[in-house]
Structures are given as C-alpha cells and as structure tokens.
Amino acid sequence: MRQGQKLSKIENMGDESIPxxxxxxxxxxxxxxxxxxxxxxVVSLRNLVIGYSSKDPLAEIPSLDIFPGEIVAIAGPSxxxxxxxxxxxxxxxxxxxxxxxxxxxxxxxxxxxxxxxxIPQRLGLVRHATVMHNVLLGSNASHSPRLGIFSSxxxxxxxxxxIISMGLEEKMNxxxxxxxxxxQRRVATARTLAQSPSxxxxxxxxxxxxxxxxxxVLNKVTEFxxxxxxxxxxxxxxxxxxxxxxDRLLVIDDGRVNPFITETTALEVST
Numbered sequence: 001m002r003q004g005q006k007l008s009k010i011e012n013m014g015d016e017s018i019p020x021x022x023x024x025x026x027x028x029x030x031x032x033x034x035x036x037x038x039x040x041x042v043v044s045l046r047n048l049v050i051g052y053s054s055k056d057p058l059a060e061i062p063s064l065d066i067f068p069g070e071i072v073a074i075a076g077p078s079x080x081x082x083x084x085x086x087x088x089x090x091x092x093x094x095x096x097x098x099x100x101x102x103x104x105x106x107x108x109x110x111x112x113x114x115x116x117x118x119i120p121q122r123l124g125l126v127r128h129a130t131v132m133h134n135v136l137l138g139s140n141a142s143h144s145p146r147l148g149i150f151s152s153x154x155x156x157x158x159x160x161x162x163i164i165s166m167g168l169e170e171k172m173n174x175x176x177x178x179x180x181x182x183x184q185r186r187v188a189t190a191r192t193l194a195q196s197p198s199x200x201x202x203x204x205x206x207x208x209x210x211x212x213x214x215x216x217v218l219n220k221v222t223e224f225x226x227x228x229x230x231x232x233x234x235x236x237x238x239x240x241x242x243x244x245x246x247d248r249l250l251v252i253d254d255g256r257v258n259p260f261i262t263e264t265t266a267l268e269v270s271t
Contacts, residue, residue, distance in 0.1 A: 041065040041101075042199045042231040043089060048098035050081060050088045057096055058084055059252060068198075068229040071222065073242035075235070076252035082235045083121065085252075086201050089233070090118050103198045114142030117197035119205045123188040127177040131168055131187050134176055135159040138191035155194075162194035163187075165220045167213070181208040189217055193224055200225065202234040206241070218245060 043066040051058035058081035066072050074082050087093040089102055091110045103111035110116075117138065118124075125134050136151050136159045143155035151159075163172055166186040176184060185208055192200055200221070206214050222245065225232045236242040242249050 039067050040104075041067050042070075042103060043233065044099075044101040045089075046099040046101075048088070048100060049096040050084050050093070051096055052084075052093070054096050061085070061098070066199075066231050066233060068231055069226055070248070071225060071232045071234075071246045072248045072250060073234055073236050073246035074250045074252065075237065075239045075242050080252050082252060083203055086118070086203055086233070086235060090116060090201060111199070114195055115198045117192035117195045117200045119185075119188045119192055119200070119202040121203045123184055125176045125184060125188060125191075128175060130173050130175055131163060131179070131190075132159060132172050134187055135163055135191045135194050138162075138193075138195035142196050143194075158194045158196065159190075162190040165193065166190040167216060182210070182213060185209060186213070186217060189221065193220065196228065196230075198230055200230060200232045200234075202232070204235055204237065206236065206238075 043064070045061050045064040048061040048064075049057045049059070050061070074085065076082055084093060088095050089100060091100075091102070091107060095107065100107035103115040105111045126137070136155060139155040139159040139162070140151055143158055144152045160172075163169060166189060168183065168186055168190065171179060171183065176187060179187065185205060189202075189205060192202075202221075206217065209217060221232065224230065234242075234246075236245075239249070239251070
C-alpha cells in the first residue's frame, strides 16, 4: 500500500442508471446545488491525513465538505482506508494530521449528544437485549434527558416507528442474538433512524440484505436524509449501487481498480 494517498476534487453525480424507486430521491436532491452555498457543511475536512502511523499513512484528504441533505458514498478495494476514514470522522481514530469539523465541533472535540449516528460493520448491538432496547439506545441519545433513568414518551415513539419502518414490528421484543444477520443490520439502521442525527455514517450497512429488503432500507434512510436535511456518508463495495443512491461517489484507488494510477487516489466517479 503506497503512502500519500490523495483525494481529488469531488463533482456532482450524473443522473443515469437510477434503479426503480429512487427517482424521487434524485429529484429531491436538486435543491443541493441551489442551497449548498448558503449552508454550513455537516462535515468539513482540511488537509486530513488518516491512518494509524505517521510513517505509513493510509490516505490524505486535502479538502472535503458534505452538506445537509447530501448523500456521499465511498468505494474502493479492501484495506485502503475507507473504514478508517469513517472512524476518523466519528472521532474513534485520531487523525495523523489535519482538521476534522463534524456537526459544529472540531476534533478532538466530539459532536453533541445524538448528533452523529454510526452504523459500523460489526453493528455494535447488545446481543442479549431486545430489538426495542437496542433501538432505544439510539432514540434516548436525542429524545430523552441525559441523566434520565427512563425513556421519554418521544424516545419510545421514535424507536417504535423506526422498528416498524424496518419491517421488524414482530421482532420488537425478540433478543437480537436470535435474529438473522440481515435482521440485525435492520435493527442497527432502526437505532440510527430513531436517533434522528444530523449525520449518519454507515459501513457496508446493506450487506446481507436481499434485494427487496435492501430497497426498503435504502428508501427509508434516503427519505429521512432528504426530509430532515441530515447527511449520509456510507461505505459501499458495490459501485453501481453506490452510484444509483449517492449524490456523489468517492472511489479510493491505489491501482487495483485502475492500473494506470501510480499512487493511491480518491476521485469522484460519474455515471
């Protein structure tokens, strides 16, 4: 893996190859070109170098802004730094250098309670607890008092609504450990939707889902992002699927995707 991986400028996606069910999402995203200049970005990265050692950095991002209501996908070969980028933005991994601004906070300070929703690859669910308990963990972050012992009515309503939207109402009181992998991914997504964050970050959150369920999950998440003017940043291994959903697609490549690249580069890919 080469040092000095760089992120090139990002441009808007084209409108081709949009699967059935996402036309409205694409249409609703047109306001981005008009309003983005007057809004503060949810995520702003400047001269960011990510990785776990200054002697072997994974990638360098000179400049990246993600605005409210925007959906940005990240694709690229395994082990190239996609997950590390998400973890750095989330404040889980410290950057080697550079500035990270997320939801009004600057690293190493973290965003306010409930502002950032993160769906990691391993989901982070409490396996022995019920579906409702897991989703309430997200809902309570935004809809219950910080020092409260019990969930507020608003938190319970948001949790129940999110569970139903993911088609898991019959599993509401089921322990997570008894669910299939795909069902567990829907629980993690419901937890984040119930939280109502300003930024959703998701790492391969569509894996293990059949086509029909995947479309349901995508529609619910994109609907939330457009209506709430949140932002979505997600890692997706399927580039064609990422193109169909995202307003912008960022591909990080070290030559395994494009053999003519001599150093690892992240670039915008249009259809």
